[in-house]
Each structure stands twice: as C-alpha cells, then as structure tokens.
Amino acid sequence: MKLCHAVFATVLAAGLAAPAFSQQNTLVIAMTATPKGFDPDIWVPGQIESTVNVYEGLTRFGLGGGDGKRSLDFTKLEPHFAEKWTVSPDGKTYVFKLRKGVKSPFGNELSAADVVWTYEKSAWQKRTGLFMKNVDRVQKVEAIAPDEVRFTLSEPNRIFLSSLTLHIPTLFDSTEAKKHATAEDPYATKWLAANTAGYGPYHLQSVQAGQQAVFVVNPNYVFDKPFYTRVIWREVPSAATRVALVRTGQVQYAEQIPLQQIKELKSDRTVKVESVAAPGAATVRMNPKFPPFDKQKVRQAVAYATDYKAIGEAVFLGLGTRARSMLSPPIPGAIDAYHYETDYAKAKQLLAEAGLPNGFDTTLEYSTNWWWEEPLALQMQASLAQAGIRVTPKRISPAEMNARRAINSWSIPFLTHLTSGFVPDPSYTMFLTAHCKGGSNVNANCDPKLDKLIDASVAERDDARWLEIVADAQKEQADYATFVETFLPGTHEVFSACIQGYLWRPHNRLMWKDLVCRK
C-alpha cells in the first residue's frame, strides 16, 4: 500500500511539474523515427522529411491560391537560388545566374562550382540524384562564371525546370563538404550522411538515434527568417502516443496519423487538421506478365467488378476523393479518363469473352507501406467475389514488397500501390509510374502505345499540343486497365490549434519554414 502511494506521489509530483513544453520559437514534432541519414542521394527512413528543410533548389513554384486558400501554382515557376535564367531557342541549353547572398550556415556563398559539384557527386554515387539527372536529360553542367552555370540537355525536356525545385540533386555547400572528403570518399558522402551542408532554412545540430534530432535555423538564410528557429524532432513510433502528444500540446505536429483518428481529430478544437487531396491515388495494380492479367478484358473486368462506393465509405471513411486518372488533380493536365463504375454484369461478360466464364483465383499482395492497403485488399476481395473472381489477400513485409515490385523483379501479379510523384508534372508522373522504363513502374506496365505518347509529351514544347498528348495518354492507360484507380486518400496533417501557414508541396513533406504559431 505504501509502495502504491509512493508511486502515485512520484507520478503526481512529476506530472504537475511537466506542463506543455513551450519555447515560443521551438517547434516540437512527433515523428515515427529519427532520420537514418541526411544525404539526399541515399534514401533511408526520415531522410526526405529532414532534407527538404535543409536543401533547396534553383527554382520554386509560385504561390497561387486564387480560391482564397494559400497554395502553390504548379504552372508558375520562379527563380529561387537562381536569380534568373535563359533558355536557348532549341530548348536544350539553360544558363542560370545565381542569386547573390545565398549562404550556408558555414558562411560560404553559393557558387556555380557548388552546382557542378552536386551533379558530379550524384553521378559518382549512382543513386537517386543520378536518376533525376537522367530523367531531366541533363548531359552537362558547367560553371561559366563564378555565379553562372550552364545546363546542356540531350533533348528538350518540359520537366527540367520543375525538377530543379526538388531537394535532389540539390545544392551542397561544397566548400564545407570538401573539408571532409578523403581519397576513398572524394564527395564526403560519409560526412554528408551524418551532417548537413545546405543553403536552405535549417541545418542539423545534433542527432541521437532512436531519441531525437535537433535542427536550428540557418542564420544566413537568404529569404525571410522562419518563425521557428529550432526544431526538435522526437521519435514517437506509436501513432496513439503521437495523437495523445499533439492533443495535449506537448508537440506542435504529429506525422502519419491513421484516418480513423483523423476523422475524430477534425472535430477536436485542441488540434488543427489540414487536409489536401494529394499526392496520389490508392490503386490496385495488375501485372500483365502474369496470366490471366495478360488479357486486357480480364483487367477491365476487374475494374468493373470493383465496388468503388464501398471502398470510399469503408476504407477511406468518406474522407477520400475518387480517382479519375493515373494523374492526380493538383497535376496540370489531369482529366477524368478513368471511366469505370461498378458493374458486375459487365465484368462477368468481359470475363466470359476472355475465356474465363467461371472467374479465376488470384492472390492480392499488400504490405504496410500505407495504412489503407489492408482494408483495401479486404474490400477488393469482397467486391471481386461478386463477379466470380476469388481473391486471397496476402500481407507481405514492406521490404519484400519493395524488392519484388522493383523494376528488376516485377514478380507480383496483383498488388496495392500508391501512385505519386515528386514533380507535379504530368509527363514526369506518367513516365515514372506507367512508362516501361519508369523507375516507379511496379507492375511491368509496358504498353508500347502509351510509352510512345509519354515520350512525345516529354519532348513537346507547344502547350496546347502537349495537353492533348497528356489527355490521350491518360485515356490510353485507362483502356489498358492495368491500374484500378480507387481513391485519393489525401494528405492529412495534424497540428496544434495555433499553427498556421501550412502549405502542401509536391514532395508531400512538411516544410517547417512555412509554419507560425498564432494564439
């Protein structure tokens, strides 16, 4: 009994002495894990979430918000760390004049040599940066003056300027990084994996694996100083704990909250939920390498046998937006190309025409990469059964999913997947996800007609013609029917009630510099 009293007394004493942590300019965020690395070229958990706040590019999207809500206009490209640029008449040469006074926390000013070094580093590492360089068709990057850099492309490319908004290939402070280079590691990749050297608004102060990472503002940041000068990134792996922390004001932001709780939090006045119908659609993909999905009619039958209404209500709890194309609405040029509605009779008829009047058996593989995968797989099982398609949902680990759906493997016949891309450009997104050579093509989506349309859209410079090609490509993909487009689950970010300024960006990660707290 005495022990009980002692325990409760300690709890009570500690609890009363632990009010919400409040330092006006410190942002505390509850994240699933501390970052495993900080080199934008190397994908590891937490890297993108942190480095988008450290590294910024030569261009940026301008502000839109004609509807009264602050948002970005993805058709408006503005100079960011570049001051201006010129394009050659053939669209293959871009010359950027760098902005004056762009400095890293180490006091070094951005130069053309930094830009060249960044691309050399990515080429040497042969990872994400090199992929982006190839997508951009960048052939050569040269410093033509200390503050002028020239990009030569192998062919005109519409997405080049958009992709320069990204954090990868990014702009490193090469003067600082070179101090940590060695003969075996000429691009200081080991140092850059554990430290940051960018020109963006924040830089890493300390990290304790499994506990927390602390970022502080770059005192030399060339644009407006962010409201939050310090960001404490706490590892809180349990979603329930993250919700409790944001509700009690102990943290100002909690990431990856399940939709069931989002619905509840929307009516909670102690928190603010910001929702955007982006970045992509929850899809079920069919791999045409595997029968019976090699038959177009079978794939179309699956699309007709999907109960979209039930998925919207049971899986996305009425908070999702129906997907109508392989391109999501924020992407310019997206049209309502996906015409399938639930029609079991039509599905059965198509199956019979494909030589499968009694349906077929298949396994739908899903993982836990996204919260909706399991409920969607179960709902698909129920609805496809109505057309005689017998589905066995099978849960596999995220690691197995990532390995088997990769372009070198393509060994999953039927799987759940989220369509999304970092650059809100239709040509880029279509190339990435639906082109036979696309890096995020997870289901051996190889339709020569579609590939031809996507290739044409990448090179087309006339806007009207380009939009026509983009529309044709979306219609072709809908007919090819390897994607069952269900819903856009949306992005739902949960903040303390005082937080304002949230702005959705195509990389779908939070940028701390946007946020302010106004009580």
Next chain:
Amino acid sequence: MLIARFLALRLAVAVPVVLGIVFLTFMLIRIGHQDPVAMLAGPLADASTYAMIRKELDLDRPLLQQFVTYVEHLAHGDLGRSWQGGAPVLREIVTHFPITLELVVLAVGLAAFVGIPVGIRAAMRPNGRFDQITRFGALTAFSIPTYWMGLMAILVFFYFLRWAPPPMGRVSLEVIAPPVVTGSVLVDSLISANWAAARSAAAQLVLPVACFALLAMAPIIKHTRAIAIEVFGSDYMRFARASGFSRRTLRRMALRNSLAPVLTFLGTELTSLLAAASLIEYIFSWGGLGQYGLNAILQGDFAVVQGYVLTLALFSVVVFLVVDLAVLVLEPRAQLRA
C-alpha cells in the same frame, strides 16, 4: 577452484550455443523474403545500382562465404555497420543497451520486490482468500496485452489525469540531460548531481516500469507460490510450525529455502523481458535496444538484426552464469552437484 572450474565448464557450453545462434540468425534472416538492397536502392534505381549495392553489402557472394567473413569480423569485435545510415552496430548497441537494461532491471526488481513476498504469503494458505485474490490478479495482469496496458496507462495517467509526463523519451525537453556515463539517465543525473534531470528521469520511468513490472510480476508470484507451497509442505517446515515459530519467522524460512529456484526464475524473466522490451519501448518512445532491434527487423537491416540477436544471446549467457554463481553461493548443495 570449484567456481573457476564451474565457470570454465559453463563457458565451454556457452560458446557453441552462441555460435549456433549466430549461424541461425545469419541464415534465417537471409532466407526470408526481405531484400535490403531494394530498400536501400529506392524505387528509382536501375540494375547496375542494385549490383553495386549488393556488392557493397557483400551480398553478391555465396551465403557460407558471407558467413565466414562475418564470423571473422565478429572475432575482431566488428559487428559491421547499419545498412541504413552506416553507423557501427557495436557503437549503437553499446548506446542503446543500457537504456533498455535500466528499464528491465527496474521492472524486474520492482516485480520481485512485490511478487516474491506476495507469492510466499499466498502459499502459506493455499486456496485461502489472499491466495485466490492473488491468483486472480496475477492471471489478469498476465492476460493483458503489453501494448494495451501501455496505451491505457498513457490514456489515464498522461492524457486524462495529466499526472504522468509526456511519453516521449527518457527525460523532459525542459531539462538538460546529464553527460553520458552509464547510459542510464537516472543514474547519470544522480552522479552529476543534476537533480532536475534526475527528477525528470524518475518521472519518465514510472509508467513504463509499472507496466513492465505488472507483466513480470504475475509469473513471479505464480512461480514463488508453487515453490513455497512445496517448501511449506516439507518436514523441516512442519517441524518449525509445530514448534510454534511465528508466522514471520516461518515466512523468512520459506523465503530462504525458496530463494535459489526463485532466483533462477528471475534470471529467465530478466532475459525474456529484455527481448520483450520492444513493445513497451515502442509505446513510450523509449529509444532503447528493443526499439532499435524492432526497427531493424521491420526495415531489413540485417547487420543490426544480427547484432541485436547476438546481444540478447550474450546477455542470456551472462545472466544465467551470474544466477548459477549466486545459487552456488546461496545453496551449498548446489556446490556438491556442480
């Protein structure tokens, strides 16, 4: 001399056991479907990148050759580097291990402190009211899933009552953490006379330790009760009772005679709880070895998983060795058997 021989014998048995565990862990994790290369390469990589990473991770050679290289490195105290982030596994384990150890030792200590006397008292009158209440309580505590207990504790004591501090690590953001000496924030705060940090660390410990202790207490009560019933039924105890010894003396006699098997059981509890710490750490964002190992398993970080399992195995060996030595000291008959 006897103890030295005993130790040598035990270690001789432990070496092949640990090697077997190393072999099994190494093979099983690779036989599974997880492919760390795909995870590291990301969705945008091409075949040449895959080949490059596979070579970097030494995954392009036959399994047995990979194992031999791993054991060679192990013999030099090199557990490799995390495949995600590149941190040396040994350094990370050394950092994370005391964090979990602090939690587990305090929980098992609390569970033993409460559980052993309760078990002995229950055994004094089997099926009596106290025994029945104890058995019901122990069964209930044992049946509650750990994660649910943790979540309920947070909901009640942190969210509703606001008594407990935020379940967000080992020390409040408001205080400056002490310099690391032992790895236990509580102990390090006391060493450095940082009373604010010590108070915060103690407060952060209350809920996870209480949840963990409840989980550990049930089998301790059950086991102690069973052993004590046997002890109370022995001739010497019947003689003591007939001689009119007080209940307190009888309890002390029972405790002393039950201590060796109970201690052995506590060793088992300590090792199994270290492995089971992942869930409690996950709920309370504790950041110890359990959370580190769980993340590695989910992310296919083979080098870390191997290091994690090896640490658990070595910890078990050390704990059982210490327990056996303690039993040798406590019970002379054990020396004869040894």
